[in-house]
Amino acid sequence: MAQEPGGQSQAAADRGYAGQVEQAGRDDGGSQLSNQERPVRVRVAPSPTGDPHVGTAYIALFNMCFARKMGGQFILRIEDTDQARSTPESEAAIFRALHWLGLDYDEGPDAGGPHGPYRQSERSAIYAREVKKLLDSGHAYYCFCTAERLAQVKEAQKAAKGQLRYDGHCRPLDRAEAERRVAAGEPFVIRLAVPATGETTFRDRLRGEIKFDNSTIDDQVLLKSDGLPTYHLASVVDDHLMEITHVCRAEEWITSTPKHVLLYDAFGWTAPEFIHMPLLRNADRSKISKRKNPTSLDWYRSQGFLPEALLNFLGLLGYSMPDGREQFTLAEMIDEFSWDRVNTTGPVFDLEKLDWLNGTYIRALSPETFVARLQAENFLPVGATPEKMLAAAPLVQERTKRLSEVADLTAFLWQELPYEPSALLPAKKGQPLHTAAETRQILEQVRTVFSEIAATQTWSAAALEQSARTLAESGDWKPTELFMTLRIAITGRPVSTPLFETMVVLGLEEAMKRLDHAIAKLE
RNA sequence: GGCCCUAUCGUCUAGCGGUUAGGACACGGCCCUUUCAAGGCCGCGAUACGGGUUCGAAUCCCGUUAGGGUCACCA
Numbered sequence: 001m002a003q004e005p006g007g008q009s010q011a012a013a014d015r016g017y018a019g020q021v022e023q024a025g026r027d028d029g030g031s032q033l034s035n036q037e038r039p040v041r042v043r044v045a046p047s048p049t050g051d052p053h054v055g056t057a058y059i060a061l062f063n064m065c066f067a068r069k070m071g072g073q074f075i076l077r078i079e080d081t082d083q084a085r086s087t088p089e090s091e092a093a094i095f096r097a098l099h100w101l102g103l104d105y106d107e108g109p110d111a112g113g114p115h116g117p118y119r120q121s122e123r124s125a126i127y128a129r130e131v132k133k134l135l136d137s138g139h140a141y142y143c144f145c146t147a148e149r150l151a152q153v154k155e156a157q158k159a160a161k162g163q164l165r166y167d168g169h170c171r172p173l174d175r176a177e178a179e180r181r182v183a184a185g186e187p188f189v190i191r192l193a194v195p196a197t198g199e200t201t202f203r204d205r206l207r208g209e210i211k212f213d214n215s216t217i218d219d220q221v222l223l224k225s226d227g228l229p230t231y232h233l234a235s236v237v238d239d240h241l242m243e244i245t246h247v248c249r250a251e252e253w254i255t256s257t258p259k260h261v262l263l264y265d266a267f268g269w270t271a272p273e274f275i276h277m278p279l280l281r282n283a284d285r286s287k288i289s290k291r292k293n294p295t296s297l298d299w300y301r302s303q304g305f306l307p308e309a310l311l312n313f314l315g316l317l318g319y320s321m322p323d324g325r326e327q328f329t330l331a332e333m334i335d336e337f338s339w340d341r342v343n344t345t346g347p348v349f350d351l352e353k354l355d356w357l358n359g360t361y362i363r364a365l366s367p368e369t370f371v372a373r374l375q376a377e378n379f380l381p382v383g384a385t386p387e388k389m390l391a392a393a394p395l396v397q398e399r400t401k402r403l404s405e406v407a408d409l410t411a412f413l414w415q416e417l418p419y420e421p422s423a424l425l426p427a428k429k430g431q432p433l434h435t436a437a438e439t440r441q442i443l444e445q446v447r448t449v450f451s452e453i454a455a456t457q458t459w460s461a462a463a464l465e466q467s468a469r470t471l472a473e474s475g476d477w478k479p480t481e482l483f484m485t486l487r488i489a490i491t492g493r494p495v496s497t498p499l500f501e502t503m504v505v506l507g508l509e510e511a512m513k514r515l516d517h518a519i520a521k522l523e
Numbered sequence: 524g525g526c527c528c529u530a531u532c533g534u535c536u537a538g539c540g541g542u543u544a545g546g547a548c549a550c551g552g553c554c555c556u557u558u559c560a561a562g563g564c565c566g567c568g569a570u571a572c573g574g575g576u577u578c579g580a581a582u583c584c585c586g587u588u589a590g591g592g593u594c595a596c597c598a
Contacts, residue, residue, distance in 0.1 A: 047598045082597055163525055164594055189596055216526050224596040231598045255527055255593045285590060320536055326547055346591065350534050353548045399560045483557040495559045
């Protein structure tokens with residue numbers, strides 16, 4: 001990479017400076033070992049604004065897999081340097097969501113660890129200290145430009161169809177003079193002094209060499225006027241001090257990576273290896289957004305997606321297992337993990353496939369686990385009992401894609417649903433096949449026969465079906481016609497879990513009561 | 524618009540110079556069946572385009588086109 005001459009000598013000077021820092025004590029995140037030689041340490045660094053994002057889980061998953069595969073550490077760092085948007089509620093929601101998914105980190109705000117604090121708002125002194133080094137070495141400078149001036153410059157550049165970037169107005173300012181203005185209380189920011197010429201290159205693990213002309217890189221603000229760092233400064237400083245070896249983040253960061261590389265150079269630190277994951281997409285292929293796609297992990301949880309299913313699904317996006325299997329556990333994914341099988345094209349987040357996958361996980365649950373999950377996640381309908389749900393579980397699981405559907409699917413078990421009397425009459429193309437009187441008559445026969453069964457035999461689905469079938473055939477009813485009439489009488493709906501099994505679950509007394517009600521409706 | 528990334532069925536993907544381009548979701552049909560599901564079988568359906576390199580390109584290179592990202596004192 002062709003650095004301008006000045007930049008190179010500056011970098012050399014920095015190395016000596018960095019050496020002093022190391023002697024000074026525990027500020028030595030960057031050992032001289034390469035990233036291949038150091039123990040793997042990766043992180044996910046969400047910003048606590050709004051709902052916990054599905055993209056955070058996606059990136060966390062891949063970081064986690066790599067860390068576990070390599071026997072390294074996985075860290076959570078909260079990037080809350082935006083005072084206006086960060087909230088404690090959002091932070092708590094991130095912790096909750098990640099733990100729900102089983103993406104447990106080794107170090108983090110709520111997990112502790114030797115490289116804390118893990119919340120950037122608590123690290124201000126560190127950034128102030130580090131940015132001063134940049135000021136001293138000439139890699140950063142004070143800027144007093146007002147928002148208005150910046151806006152004007154941008155307008156002028158737009159009009160001239162030139163590049164949109166800071167014009168370097170404050171860069172030539174004398175350091176002593178600048179500090180006098182700072183001391184006088186004038187608002188300021190600190191900017192990165194990007195070399196005017198040359199280019200900055202880095203290697204992306206997935207895409208190879210990526211090259212940027214320095215002339216296209218902005219003099220990025222490092223320290224905001226509120227005294228807090230921007231993402232660029234904070235993440236570079238923290239990744240270094242936290243001894244992060246691999247930065248795996250979303251593709252949207254590629255264009256700011258050269259700024260980070262320049263920062264590592266300016267500090268005299270070894271840059272981590274960069275891995276830019278593809279961006280999750282909406283159906284129209286734009287970056288996934290809450291306007292076009294559910295993005296909140298809380299939403300997925302409230303819909304009744306199982307964490308293991310969601311994780312499996314995320315693992316299918318931009319990634320594939322060596323044997324092509326599509327259903328796998330986190331442990332299996334870790335076991336087989338390799339960056340070599342990560343794609344670079346942004347996958348569309350397909351909710352339909354998630355539904356299918358979630359359904360397969362729900363069906364694989366034991367009835368006991370199924371009910372336990374419903375209870376734990378508050379999906380047990382009002383009035384439902386775990387005992388009855390357990391009995392119904394095998395019938396319900398097979399028809400459930402999301403746990404949230406269970407309430408509707410089993411509604412008739414906990415209450416008698418209203419329906420129109422006409423719904424009891426079998427019909428074909430709008431034409432009734434039997435009159436109300438005929439229907440009432442056969443229902444009365446059914447009630448009689450079922451009562452006998454109840455008195456003499458076990459209340460089994462097979463026995464009920466057999467007698468109902470016999471009854472229908474002895475009359476001029478097709479079994480399916482009678483079954484549909486019974487289905488309406490018992491469940492109140494034309495679509496339900498299998499009729500006779502359902503009656504068994506419902507119980508003798510309740511089923512007979514509903515038959516009586518149906519007969520009454522036909523009088 | 525500048526810069527950067529990307530390009531196999533509608534969607535998720537396999538493929539890493541020689542395959543009838545494979546699988547999954549979705550969709551359609553059939554079977555099973557008591558409705559809905561689940562399950563089984565079958566079908567539909569892709570290498571963006573144009574140049575090269577090569578005996579041979581989905582695979583390698585270049586260009587075009589298209590899509591995306593990014594150009595904040597947000598991350």
